[in-house]
Amino acid sequence: MSNAVSALQGATYQGFVTVTEAGLIGMISIRGDLTSKPLLKALKALGLSVPAPRQIVTSKDLTLAWMSPDELLLICDHSAAAQLVQTLSSALEKTHALVCNVSDARALFRLKGAKPDQVIMKLSPADIATLPTGEMRRTRLAQVAAAVWRSAPDEISLICFRSVATYVQGLLETSARPGSELFETAPSSS
Amino acid sequence: MKRYSMFAVAREAMRYHAGWERAWRSPEPKKRYKVIVVGAGGHGLATAYYLGKVHGITDVAVIEKGWLGGGNTGRNTTIIRSNYLQDASAAIFDKALQLYEGLSRDLNYNVMFSPRGLLMLAQSEHERRGYQRTVHANGLQGVSTQWITPERVKELVPILNIDGPRYPVLGALYQERGGTARHDAVAWGYARACSNMGMDIIQQTEVTGIRRQGDKVAGVTTTRGEIDCEQLAIVVAGHSSVLAEMAGFRLPIESVALQAWVSEPIKPAIDVVVMANLVHGYLSQSDKGELVIGGGTDGFNNYTQRGSWHHVEETTRALVETFPIISRLKMLRQWGGIVDMTGDRSPILSKTPVEGIFVNCGWGTGGFKSIPGSGFAMAELIACGYSPLAAEFNLNRFKEGRFIDESVAAGVAH
């Protein structure tokens, strides 16, 4: 839909890391028995399999994250979400499952640069240094819920609720202000 | 006893204060007493005091595990007010306030009751309506309180940011008679007066068991032996469940940590007590100059007198937002107490399933302000078997669903 807009319409801030609201993005919440055959089959049709607990996997345009023992999050193009919801819902019609389009309930941010960990360290009580690539950490960012993962070398992606996107942008900007780096280089987790 | 006065201090000054007596005796426990009060905090000591003063019962022992006044009496933020919403609460808290007003002279001990006024800020329409409801209720209860405008709030508290970008102040519930007192002095003053009436305050003695004869109380077992009594009052705040367990019944209570902290002392900055309930913070300034700050309770059961740090952050940021000048002041000391919360967040002053055992607990975060009223009502309940001030705070209300819920007024607990 041409008049659809993301929470912050791609706002960006250049600090000691670059903070960007990633614009419209598709997200689908899938609740169900993660071992059930119809679900595995439906995912397989999309080229995906159920990730292990807390893992996040990518296949072509789709990224699938384990959210809880009975919940997955499928990340896709915003324009593809509605159709994918249809597809999955149909595939899961005969089983007990819930597929919802939550694309517009969320905002996605990307933190790019050499020190994105330091921004997260200021805001989240998660031990970000030990977060491996391929794992999504659901956590708290100051006073709101968020999920973070390493989406590329030198990049952390972050999802929060849409209504607090402005707040989160403010947090990230404040934390990424030049001159407030915590370390010259990132501390090791070993 | 030697009366305290300016003249007495002057007289003693001439001899370097060598002539002062002990403020309270430190007696060996007797074999039996008519009434044993467990817990020498403010509530326990006040109970004993009014048993003697009003009902002439002085064969009383107050048994204390640690040092008197060392529980929540000595670790609260000393706020006193009586503008409660519900009739039963307003009655007992206003009785307390009335007694506080004359307490220094009554006890011949300066408890530094300071009726400097107390403001409860309304920062949402919901709070505004809740406080205005309280004003109407208080009017019929005979409790003085008023609704004031934001401009008047600013006059009373110039350091308060009433146009806060987030939660502008819409007005406040103002109790001019409210204020603070010196918490330790309340315990010490009552202890001295009790001791002077011949009551025994037995410190450093822990009650380890409660003895019954059938359905009736027989006495207590302590770390200093067995002591008999006809009546037993359990007045131990955070540890009520532990004592109730000894007596063989269970209370609708959970013990949680409540924290407070003070700033370094500065010259007078704020002359009234301010409570900002929407953002969970309250603040006053002690006579010593420290800003005294408190917030909300922890959410989990805890007996350690140590709370969780994030509550300190939550309340501090609320107060920095409300009083922007305090940002560069420094926290000097933080501490915690254990408060017992009941199912409806109102206290219990009640008979119990065991004849002769009375319980006074569940004051939650509002214990200090009620001390004299609580003691007065409890003494009446013990001596007469009935007290109108205590009547609605009985244990049966939880079975009947007859709650006394103060949180209905804009979510205010205490």
Place this chain on the structure above:
Amino acid sequence: MSTRLSKGGRLIDRAKRLNFTFNGKPMQGFAGDTLASALLGAGQVMLGRSFKYHRPRGIVASGVEEPNALVGLGRNARFEPDQRTTTTELFEGAETRSQNHWPNLDYDIGEINDAFYKFLPAGFYYKTFMAPQAAWKHLFEPIIRKSAGLGGVPKEADPDRYEQAYAYCDVLVVGGGVAGLAAALREGRAGKRVWLIEQTAHWGGRTPVDGGQIDGFEACDWIKTTLQELEGMANVTLRTRLMAAGQHDHGYVIGLESVGDTRPGADIPRHRLWRIRAGRTITATGAIERPLAFAANDVPGVMLASAVRDYVVNWAVSPGDRTVIVTNNDDAYRTALVLLDAGLTVPAIIDAREATHGALPQEVKARGVRVLEGRGVARVLGRKQVKGVEICAQAGEGGAIETIECDCVAMSGGWSPVVHLWSHCGGKLIWDAGQAMFRPDPERPPLGADGTAMVQAVGAANGDLTLAATMGGAGLGACSSDEAPMTPVWQMPASAPVALRFKSFLDFQNDVKVSDVQLAAREGFESVEHTKRYTTLGMATDQGKLSNINGLAVLSDALGQPIPATGTTTFRPPYTPISFGAITGEAKGALFQPLRRTPIQSWHEAHHAHWEPVGQWRRPYCYPKSGETHREAVNREITNTRANVGLLDASTLGKIVVKGPDAGRFLDMLYTNMMSTLPVGKCRYGLMCNENGFLMDDGVVARLSDDSWLCHTTSGGADHIHGWMEDWLQCEWWDWKVYTANLTEQFAQIAVVGPKARELLNRLGGIDVSREALPFMQWIEGRLGGFDARIFRISFSGELSYEIAVPASQGLALWEKLVTEGKDLGVMPYGTEALHVMRAEKGFIMIGDETDGTVIPQDLGLTWAISKKKTDFLGKRAQQRPHMTDPNRWKLVGLETLDGSVIPDGSYAPAEGHNANGQRNTQGRVTSTYYSPTIGKGIAMGLVLNGPDRMGEVIEFTGEGEARIKARITDPVFYDKDGEKQNV
């Protein structure tokens, strides 16, 4: 007089001069100075006035334990009171002012308190000022408050920013002295993730001043080498200017880092609060020297012996030209050596011990210094500056043997380990009689999450006071001069008469003297906590770092019991004070709390909405036009909505999908009414109660499909209700097949309300919203004007009304389209207040107004919404309790004032008589009260005793003060009783 020495000063850079002022007077120091060393270096000995007696005071210490030398720092918005000069780094342009005096430091009216000191012992205020009753508030308390307090009050908001950060490590080593360095080295080499933090700007602690050899190297070289190795380890993080403020449970340590203190105005955080989660904390926090209690030990120029040598060695500042050293131990002799090396005079060392044989005393004697053994100080001479000391026999009563002129007194009463972090979470202490100090008891450490020790003390913090003992504890060889045993001295002289004890200070800042503690003991304040509170010992800004051990030793002596029987007061965080700004971190201004924004928020902002906070949302209360009051705006919005069409941003309403084979059964448990029977395509209003029976939330439920329902909740209730559902599903009925999803934010929801609502939607086109196609209490979905819409035909206003849900990303566009398309229909937005009035005109209840957590649905005439068929639902059992079925519960009615006025919010209806506590009886209260522009007068709803049976009766409500307002009891529906308007 104190002065800057011409050479030396290991921490200062003489090439970088820094200008600063003290009470307006320009002064100079060097980079590397603290405020204290710069002030001393500039000859400023007297720095402030004490708390109670306003006695002149100068610098006592060189670190965090300083009780006296506090100043106001900075000006205007960057003013900070009570700044400790000994730990504040000097910076260019620093403005400092002394505190607690009027009119100035030299001449202070408050000093009169000192003249009356005999009348003002500990706790005098408890015994006086009791009459008349009003005098305390109006006379005595204001005087006391004015005279107390220390620093000035900041006048402006703080312009600086603060931040916080989390860190994790296996081992946190607190203290960058040699013990801490050694511990970090060991843990670092073992591959642990280590943080080593130091509160000052420098590594090495005291050792560079006191000297010695470690592991075969000169101590300073060893420090340097060790630092190099640590810096090379990827698993070790080193950080200076980071003070560990508190050890909290489960290994949580709060630390305060000074980032921008010396660069006011720079665009960097001023402080950073660290929250460090450590597997284990090693406290290498050192020890603090104790003062000695002798008369006038508070005169400016009397300092700790270690501080005197710190100033000389670290900053090349001589606290005095002639320094008398008073001690009970060998360590203080190091001060003599340092002073002699600097070319200063040590007229005598007064040692309370009968004999001194240690290596250090021998060395000092060999250099020609007089050592007076078995002697003490009877009193210090001078008032604003030390002029001399009177010497007496330590064993005696203070008879002066001789007077020695001096301008500085260096005292040492022994050392106390810094056990704060050890103790914060309950680590216990043992009394070390040999060194007269409490030290950590390794058998009783504080316990962590797994029940094992979470703190370990090393070095001086563990009571290993000498370099050899400290490094021995770390498994390293070290040598320093041997020290002979010290002798505890708690009062000097031992049998000081009362006049001297009245001038022997224990707590300098709070003016607590030996006599005060003894008075407390005499009066029965036998617990150390009682004594502390009665005398204020240890309650000053140094929190007793200097005074506590001396104080409890005096107390023990007075009680005739050993010191361990007295015990210590509780150590509480923070170790040294931390700014509220740092505790606040980023959470101020726009980031104070999350502000939840609907997809349409920016439109409301652009159209000057007046806001109402609703939870973390901020909803438009009304949209005043220029010149309009809020009241006028609300009336206009209502009138226009009822006449034309209004728009409400209802996006904040909770929207929860509940799906599964057991979803119907589940909702039947959750709601008081039956939801399982709701046909697909239809909507039903539902009530939720908690297990206590009280109304908790309400909203319209729509059945989406055979096995899925959409539950609307109140704006404030969405998260709570979703959590509530999950709680029951996960913890009680875990075998029921139900999934929920909170889709509140997925949709923007717009209420289009008013007689022209249908016409407006028709203009958008795409969905037939006619009465036939979309009857009242049904929903439909499709493309509305190009938007993916689900339309609910529901009404909270009594008007023809549609609530349109679209994906949040399309919300703003839809709203703008409705505004544009509806222009000629008179479309206007309306806010929450208009919403409230309109629903009240219709007699609809509002959660939070008609309910307050004590109201059951039966009170509100909602029995029609309580299923009789269901055997169980949440709250049903509770509603069977005697008080809930009491016929005398107040019930909902409408209220019409006889004179048309509006009953005030919160008004009660008095009844005849008074209750047992003398309070006026009541028979009801208003729950909602408004001026209705539709009806043209005040309307209200209220809960009234037997209300529904008293229709037409007139009762009184409380107005302002004593005023009473007469109101008639009516049906609560004031507008369109038959519902014709909403059902067109």
Place this chain on the structure above:
Amino acid sequence: MLTLTCPCCGITAEETEFAPGGEAHLKRFGPDSSDADFEGYLFARKNPKGVHFERWRHAYGCGKWFMAARCTATLEVFGTYAAQTTKPPADIVKKIKAKRPEWEPQA
């Protein structure tokens, strides 16, 4: 400031990522229950000074409820376990007994 390990997602996190939910293993009493049972269900709490079984929700994480066995006097956490049980599992009880031999599970 506690740390807890969520047994549902395996994350060890600090207290602020969880929400406390009071005593665990309460038995719900509904419409046919006695006054005493119903009152006990709503209000009577063991509130022990010692071993406590309690509910927590991983509110800022996977959203699941779980149970913890924790000492209210020392804050030691003996273990966490799934919420879908009516009594503490045997391995948790065993763990507690190993550390607190004098402790007995209460009814």
